Amino acid sequence: MPNIVPISDLRNYSAVLQDVAVGSPVYLTKNGRGCYAIVDIEEQEEYERTKAALRLMCELEDGRKAGEQEGWISSEDIRKRFGARKV
Known part of the structure; x- marks a missing residue:
């Protein structure tokens, strides 16, 4: 299942980056729409x-x-x- 979080979660970026792995990117949303991916x-x-x-x-x-x-x-x-x- 894709890991989708609001961009505001980057305030605690270490928690967001813990979920990033090969084959498991973290998708960031801005105003409810996909905006970025951390791979x-x-x-x-x-x-x-x-x-x-x-x-x-x-x-x-x-x-x-x-x-x-x-x-x-x-x-x-x-x-x-x-x-x-x-x-």
Whole structure:
């Protein structure tokens, strides 16, 4: 069951933070509406990794579709393009 508390409970923040754990965020409400979430740092890092992986997969899929529609670039052309570039 989600742990939902009013934001005013942060006056006693140590009690609120005791309820935060991986897989068990604390949701804060303001004027009766959801406003913030307090999550464990490990869970936030996992979220960021998942988000980056999803973005990479979307970019790879876009590249695959572009290759199928516009034609593929040969590895020789890629070597010429990036090999000639000075980093």
